[in-house]
Amino acid sequence: MAAHDWFGCERAEAPRADLPLIEAVHAEPLVTALQEMCARGGGRIDADTVALPGTYEAALRGAGGAAALVDALLGDGARTGVSALRPPGHHAETDRMMGFCFFNSVAVAARRARDAHGAERVLILDWDVHHGNGTNEIFHADPGVLFVSIHESPLYPGTGPASDVGSGPGEGYTVNLPVPGGTGDEGYGSLVEHVTGRLIADWRPQLVLISAGFDAHYDDPLAGCRVTEEGYAGMTASIRRAADAVGAPVGLVLEGGYDLGALSRSMAALMPVLVAEETPAPESLDVHPLAERALERLAPYWPGLRAAP
Numbered sequence: 431m432a433a434h435d436w437f438g439c440e441r442a443e444a445p446r447a448d449l450p451l452i453e454a455v456h457a458e459p460l461v462t463a464l465q466e467m468c469a470r471g472g473g474r475i476d477a478d479t480v481a482l483p484g485t486y487e488a489a490l491r492g493a494g495g496a497a498a499l500v501d502a503l504l505g506d507g508a509r510t511g512v513s514a515l516r517p518p519g520h521h522a523e524t525d526r527m528m529g530f531c532f533f534n535s536v537a538v539a540a541r542r543a544r545d546a547h548g549a550e551r552v553l554i555l556d557w558d559v560h561h562g563n564g565t566n567e568i569f570h571a572d573p574g575v576l577f578v579s580i581h582e583s584p585l586y587p588g589t590g591p592a593s594d595v596g597s598g599p600g601e602g603y604t605v606n607l608p609v610p611g612g613t614g615d616e617g618y619g620s621l622v623e624h625v626t627g628r629l630i631a632d633w634r635p636q637l638v639l640i641s642a643g644f645d646a647h648y649d650d651p652l653a654g655c656r657v658t659e660e661g662y663a664g665m666t667a668s669i670r671r672a673a674d675a676v677g678a679p680v681g682l683v684l685e686g687g688y689d690l691g692a693l694s695r696s697m698a699a700l701m702p703v704l705v706a707e708e709t710p711a712p713e714s715l716d717v718h719p720l721a722e723r724a725l726e727r728l729a730p731y732w733p734g735l736r737a738a739p
């Protein structure tokens with residue numbers, strides 16, 4: 431990012447999230463437990479989630495940066511932006527830290543949009559290769575946050591079947607799009623363009639957040655998908671076109687991605703598309719069978735999707 435002069439973006443240090451902001455998403459005992467564990471020097475939360483002395487501070491800033499991104503988009507009129515912070519957040523549930531995640535930063539960001547900026551409709555696209563079980567759980571019954579997740583299945587954490595569509599008033603507002611290992615640009619790109627893009631056109635969210643992991647990249651060691659740097663840039667173009675058409679700003683929040691070369695090359699490929707002045711030019715993308723089947727499944731909840739261009 432620095433080598434590209436930050437793509438012309440204005441840079442800001444991530445503030446610590448205030449506790450009420452975190453506790454709008456997480457149970458208070460989870461916050462206290464992490465704070466106390468880190469103050470004692472750290473500890474192990476589960477087999478792959480370890481807190482270090484600085485983790486509490488880092489997690490506060492991860493969530494605070496994502497909330498500040500929303501303030502820039504919905505308060506200050508920025509059209510696009512990025513919160514490029516770790517630790518990731520999308521596996522963290524209301525009362526459970528797991529999967530390298532402590533506070534669910536994208537959920538904190540969506541809540542910030544709803545509570546501080548009056549946004550009634552926030553769409554979160556999670557293209558991390560793992561299912562965003564935390565975000566899925568936090569907004570399961572909330573019809574104001576449409577959660578769309580593309581994830582390899584079977585894979586950690588094992589949640590997110592296509593049959594999980596949300597609950598109560600949120601039924602239909604959780605869209606799980608599991609894909610088999612080996613899925614590459616065509617499958618991912620089509621699910622973003624033809625499913626997520628049509629959901630944006632139909633529902634007209636006031637904000638689009640991308641839970642952007644880069645572990646679906648072909649070089650990533652933790653999963654088996656085959657997305658390329660060009661694939662990430664193409665998915666970003668699809669989201670920009672759809673979001674621009676309904677006047678929604680787009681905020682990208684970093685999640686996973688465990689090959690640092692793949693992560694940095696993918697960010698470098700998508701940033702010019704994300705921050706471009708002009709809406710990316712239309713592209714004609716085939717409707718992949720994965721997208722075809724998803725549109726069929728979604729028809730009872732989203733009758734407008736199949737008729738969309």
Ligand SMILES: [Zn+2]
Binds near residue numbers: 558560645685
């Ligand atoms: Zn991941």
